[in-house]
Amino acid sequence: MHTHQQQKPVHAASLTTRAFQGGGFALLLVTIFLLGVKNPDPSWHKLWMLRPLIIVSLAGATGGIIYYLFDPLRSQGGVKKWVANILNLLIYVVGLWMGFVLGFVGTYWH
Numbered sequence: 001m002h003t004h005q006q007q008k009p010v011h012a013a014s015l016t017t018r019a020f021q022g023g024g025f026a027l028l029l030v031t032i033f034l035l036g037v038k039n040p041d042p043s044w045h046k047l048w049m050l051r052p053l054i055i056v057s058l059a060g061a062t063g064g065i066i067y068y069l070f071d072p073l074r075s076q077g078g079v080k081k082w083v084a085n086i087l088n089l090l091i092y093v094v095g096l097w098m099g100f101v102l103g104f105v106g107t108y109w110h
Contacts, residue, residue, distance in 0.1 A: 015068050022064020023057045026096055030056040030103070037108065044107045052103030059099025063092035 030052050040048065067088045074084040101109070 015065065018064040018068035019061040020064070022067065022092065023061030026060020026063070026099065027053065027057045029060075029096070030100070033100075041107070048107045051107070052100070055103035056096065056099040059095045059102075060092075063088075063095045066091055066095075 034049055034052065037049075070084045070088055074081050
């Protein structure tokens with residue numbers, strides 16, 4: 001006998017909520033980081049801060065979407081919930097790190 005698990009349908013509000021949560025947290029982190037830059041290099045473009053703000057926020061939003069996509073696994077509880085949460089945390093942290101590197105390369109980091 002085959003049992004078919006029904007896939008949870010994608011709810012746009014929930015998906016966008018997770019994307020905004022992930023992106024908002026990333027935006028907060030990159031903003032705090034940028035506030036520490038007192039004397040930017042004059043050779044950088046005058047709007048150099050836009051690139052890290054956009055890229056890091058998009059990386060965070062992507063992490064929020066991935067978190068949402070793991071909801072079916074997380075809802076099963078037990079060990080699967082722990083694995084999903086730990087995996088999501090690792091994905092989010094690595095994604096943010098990549099966003100920071102891509103956002104700041106060529107300006108703040110050479």
